Amino acid sequence: MAxxxxxxxxxxxxxxxxxxxCGLAARGLWIDLIGYMHEAVPYGFLLVNGDVPTAEEVAxxxxxxxxxxxxxxxxxxxxxxxxxxDEGGRIYSRRMVRDAERNLRDxxxxxxxxxxxxxPAVNGGVNPPDNxxxxxxxxxxxxxxxxxxxxxxxxxxxxxPAAPFAPADWVPKDExxxxxxxRKAKDVRGWTDDGRRYALNTLERLRDxxxxxxxxxxxxxxxxxxxxxxxxxxxxxxxxxPEWWSSESATNEQAQRLGMTSRGGESWxxxxxxxxxxxxxxx
Numbered sequence: 001m002a003x004x005x006x007x008x009x010x011x012x013x014x015x016x017x018x019x020x021x022c023g024l025a026a027r028g029l030w031i032d033l034i035g036y037m038h039e040a041v042p043y044g045f046l047l048v049n050g051d052v053p054t055a056e057e058v059a060x061x062x063x064x065x066x067x068x069x070x071x072x073x074x075x076x077x078x079x080x081x082x083x084x085x086d087e088g089g090r091i092y093s094r095r096m097v098r099d100a101e102r103n104l105r106d107x108x109x110x111x112x113x114x115x116x117x118x119x120p121a122v123n124g125g126v127n128p129p130d131n132x133x134x135x136x137x138x139x140x141x142x143x144x145x146x147x148x149x150x151x152x153x154x155x156x157x158x159x160x161p162a163a164p165f166a167p168a169d170w171v172p173k174d175e176x177x178x179x180x181x182x183r184k185a186k187d188v189r190g191w192t193d194d195g196r197r198y199a200l201n202t203l204e205r206l207r208d209x210x211x212x213x214x215x216x217x218x219x220x221x222x223x224x225x226x227x228x229x230x231x232x233x234x235x236x237x238x239x240x241x242p243e244w245w246s247s248e249s250a251t252n253e254q255a256q257r258l259g260m261t262s263r264g265g266e267s268w269x270x271x272x273x274x275x276x277x278x279x280x281x282x283x
């Protein structure tokens with residue numbers, strides 16, 4: 001079960017390009033739904049007591065009288081690909097699902113560690129019995145006078161150097177190196193690894209929305225932008241998103257024209273990538 005709070009990144013909320021294209025009402029509905037998805041099982045899905053709520057029920061949840069307005073806002077959010085649906089048609093937040101999976105991995109890794117000094121096999125337990133041979137329990141005349149002046153010093157452990165930052169495998173290497181070099185030159189205060197991670201989070205959201213990562217990076221380098229944004233359609237050879245990438249139904253229609261079908265468990269991003277490769281070889 002999820003805790004009573006979750007991490008919130010205002011900069012990410014404001015920088016999400018697909019969300020910014022939605023109207024104020026749609027964005028307000030989405031933030032309300034995120035609160036319910038935080039409490040749902042599985043985490044990140046729009047469920048109430050395990051059931052998919054209807055538009056009428058969503059209107060009741062968020063305190064809106066107009067069911068028509070709720071339907072319009074949901075349609076707008078889906079058209080802008082702010083959320084996704086699974087095979088059963090359930091609405092879910094891609095970011096929240098990814099965060100939940102990452103938390104599970106972190107917990108699994110943490111459960112394998114621990115303090116070896118608290119292991120009974122090492123020191124006889126957390127509170128081992130007194131050592132009968134310990135000089136602290138001996139008569140004062142039997143103690144070594146020099147022992148009182150001796151202190152056992154524990155060698156200081158050297159801090160391990162941080163692992164060098166490395167982008168994910170799906171990030172185009174040449175374009176990322178060019179963007180990274182430009183940011184280093186522009187940011188006089190320093191282009192930190194945290195900044196790089198935030199930039200990659202933005203790039204991943206743009207990729208999930210159908211943008212081509214290499215085109216997004218090239219656009220920012222060519223225009224000298226510190227941020228990453230959807231590719232402008234008026235750019236020649238910009239790698240703008242084709243029409244068949246704009247929605248799941250359009251993708252399926254393009255796949256049918258090419259005689260292709262989605263593989264079991266394949267994400268929409270990977271399916272569209274295969275379609276794009278097929279189109280390249282066809283030309």
